[in-house]
Amino acid sequence: MSKIKGVITWASGPVVKAKGMLGVKMHELVEVGDERLIGEVIRIEGDMAIIQVYEYTTGIRPGERVYATGRPLSVMLGPGLIGNIYDGIQRPLEVIARKVGPFFRRGVRADPLPFHKKWHFKPLVKAGVKVEAGDIICEVQETGLITHRIMIPPNVRGTLKEMVPEGEYTVLDTIAVVEHEGTEIEVKMYQEWPVRIPRPFIKRLEPTEPLITGTRVIDTFFPMAKGGTAAVPGGFGTGKTVLLHQIASWSDARVVIYIGCGERGNEMTEVLIKFPELKDPYSGRPLMERTILIANTSNMPVIAREASIYTGVTLAEYYRDMGYDVLVVADSTSRWAEAIREIAGRLEEMPAEEGYPSYLPSRLAEFYERAGRVLALGNPERTGSLTIIGAVSPPGGDFTEPVTTHTLRFVRVFWGLDTELAYSRHYPAINWITSYSAYVDTIEEWWDRNVNRAWRAYRDEAMRILARENELKEHVRLLGPEALPEKEKLVMLTARILREGFLQQDAFDEIDTYCSVEKQFKLLKTIIDFHREAERLIERGVPFHRIRELKIIERLMRIKEEIPNDQTYKIEGFREEVINQLRATFEGVRTVGV
Numbered sequence: 001m002s003k004i005k006g007v008i009t010w011a012s013g014p015v016v017k018a019k020g021m022l023g024v025k026m027h028e029l030v031e032v033g034d035e036r037l038i039g040e041v042i043r044i045e046g047d048m049a050i051i052q053v054y055e056y057t058t059g060i061r062p063g064e065r066v067y068a069t070g071r072p073l074s075v076m077l078g079p080g081l082i083g084n085i086y087d088g089i090q091r092p093l094e095v096i097a098r099k100v101g102p103f104f105r106r107g108v109r110a111d112p113l114p115f116h117k118k119w120h121f122k123p124l125v126k127a128g129v130k131v132e133a134g135d136i137i138c139e140v141q142e143t144g145l146i147t148h149r150i151m152i153p154p155n156v157r158g159t160l161k162e163m164v165p166e167g168e169y170t171v172l173d174t175i176a177v178v179e180h181e182g183t184e185i186e187v188k189m190y191q192e193w194p195v196r197i198p199r200p201f202i203k204r205l206e207p208t209e210p211l212i213t214g215t216r217v218i219d220t221f222f223p224m225a226k227g228g229t230a231a232v233p234g235g236f237g238t239g240k241t242v243l244l245h246q247i248a249s250w251s252d253a254r255v256v257i258y259i260g261c262g263e264r265g266n267e268m269t270e271v272l273i274k275f276p277e278l279k280d281p282y283s284g285r286p287l288m289e290r291t292i293l294i295a296n297t298s299n300m301p302v303i304a305r306e307a308s309i310y311t312g313v314t315l316a317e318y319y320r321d322m323g324y325d326v327l328v329v330a331d332s333t334s335r336w337a338e339a340i341r342e343i344a345g346r347l348e349e350m351p352a353e354e355g356y357p358s359y360l361p362s363r364l365a366e367f368y369e370r371a372g373r374v375l376a377l378g379n380p381e382r383t384g385s386l387t388i389i390g391a392v393s394p395p396g397g398d399f400t401e402p403v404t405t406h407t408l409r410f411v412r413v414f415w416g417l418d419t420e421l422a423y424s425r426h427y428p429a430i431n432w433i434t435s436y437s438a439y440v441d442t443i444e445e446w447w448d449r450n451v452n453r454a455w456r457a458y459r460d461e462a463m464r465i466l467a468r469e470n471e472l473k474e475h476v477r478l479l480g481p482e483a484l485p486e487k488e489k490l491v492m493l494t495a496r497i498l499r500e501g502f503l504q505q506d507a508f509d510e511i512d513t514y515c516s517v518e519k520q521f522k523l524l525k526t527i528i529d530f531h532r533e534a535e536r537l538i539e540r541g542v543p544f545h546r547i548r549e550l551k552i553i554e555r556l557m558r559i560k561e562e563i564p565n566d567q568t569y570k571i572e573g574f575r576e577e578v579i580n581q582l583r584a585t586f587e588g589v590r591t592v593g594v
């Protein structure tokens with residue numbers, strides 16, 4: 001604890017001003033008032049500190065004390081993080097609920113990690129070796145799914161003087177001693193890190209591997225890369241929550257951190273109730289064994305959303321440093337931006353667009369810049385990735401509002417949820433005309449190597465067909481479909497098959513909820529091969545109506561729900577049937593002599 005003690009001179013909602021704070025630092029953690037509420041210094045003017053408080057300040061009065069702590073707002077990183085549900089300042093909600101019941105009072109403290117729990121510790125290096133920041137010195141089985149790799153903290157290096165033998169230890173026990181130029185540093189299983197400072201790494205790498213989500217419109221058309229950034233703007237009811245839950249539960253990230261920034265009260269409750277019941281689809285173990293939830297509860301002020309965002313991304317970087325692929329889902333960044341706006345308003349700062357302060361874009365940029373695929377510090381050499389998916393909730397579904405437009409400057413993938421699609425029950429309601437992914441080129445090689453070399457060609461052809469349908473729509477509306485040339489009629493038909501048989505995906509269908517990359521490719525190939533063959537037949541004189549009448553077309557749209565991921569060879573059989581039935585229409589042409 002620092003010696004600096006100030007006095008509150010002014011308080012307005014979550015913002016407090018205190019004088020007598022000379023020497024306090026920007027972003028220093030302070031304790032405010034008699035109840036010692038958690039706050040953070042956000043501005044310094046002479047001996048005056050302006051503090052945002054992460055707990056309700058009702059009743060706080062001028063004259064009460066503010067205590068500086070001498071350290072920035074930080075998180076505690078170590079075994080026991082996974083499976084936890086935290087609030088924005090890393091208080092485990094379950095522990096607090098046990099202490100004081102569900103309506104926890106302000107000023108309550110709880111250990112961020114289980115301090116008394118003993119972990120089985122396996123050393124990986126021996127005393128006497130030289131160590132540097134990031135070196136993995138031991139392992140702890142944190143959950144059934146995650147091996148926690150204990151690393152030498154950033155800023156520490158030297159000779160490993162002592163190392164405890166394999167055994168059971170708590171996070172507070174000293175497990176190693178590092179000596180550097182005569183000073184000895186005790187290393188424990190936990191380390192602390194200030195949330196506003198990105199954790200260091202050696203270098204950034206190109207994100208060349210896709211984050212597979214099992215959602216076709218994403219993986220095939222607008223893919224995410226491990227270490228990439230995406231924004232999902234969507235108005236109310238467009239299926240944002242369902243989509244984010246699908247990604248959080250099915251994606252092939254090793255660790256998922258779900259930040260619920262007080263979207264709607266009941267929505268976060270849904271996450272809190274639903275997630276602990278879900279199973280990891282790959283191992284059948286509880287999903288929480290690879291998940292951390294960060295929830296803004298309704299008894300915390302809106303500004304705590306800001307702390308949630310930084311806390312979440314810092315925990316994510318820590319697992320990235322271990323060499324894992326980590327996914328952060330933030331729902332929703334609009335609520336965080338609103339909190340920033342509220343604070344700016346209380347400080348009477350000059351508003352820029354729609355009341356948001358001029359630094360809104362830089363805050364958003366800082367957040368998304370923490371994503372990336374990196375070469376981590378230390379030995380053994382390893383790469384890790386941090387992928388960020390930020391939901392945006394534009395008021396009235398208007399994508400031209402400031403939070404959406406600025407976010408789109410900083411992310412490389414955009415999944416635009418479309419009210420009209422949702423209204424017509426096309427789910428996921430990701431608009432295939434307006435959405436984009438800048439990772440298609442970078443991950444193409446992965447598909448080549450792991451799935452099929454023809455992936456890109458099929459994907460691009462499907463996109464062209466959908467784009468052409470979009471161009472022809474107006475024409476069809478005015479003149480009717482029959483006025484189209486035969487080949488364009490086929491484009492309209494294939495586009496419909498693509499929409500209904502590929503893009504639409506029912507999150508609640510047992511088979512279709514997750515679609516493997518092999519199945520995605522085979523479905524797409526079947527539809528596009530149908531198109532190519534039909535086009536060839538039309539060129540050879542087969543009338544389009546003969547093709548449209550084929551029974552196989554209805555099945556083309558249902559096959560996604562009929563054939564499970566482990567029987568994709570059946571799709572190949574079905575594809576042959578499609579081609580044979582198509583060719584039979586040509587036989588008809590010859591014998592009837594049309």
Ligand code: ADP
Pocket residue numbers: 234235236237238239240241242243427428429505506507508
């Ligand atoms: P939002 O969070 O955007 O308000 P939700 O995610 O709650 O919207 O979705 C609203 C409803 O839309 C859901 O209750 C569900 O019935 C339907 N829905 C959304 N996505 C899908 C999907 N992929 N499959 C099936 N139904 C969906």
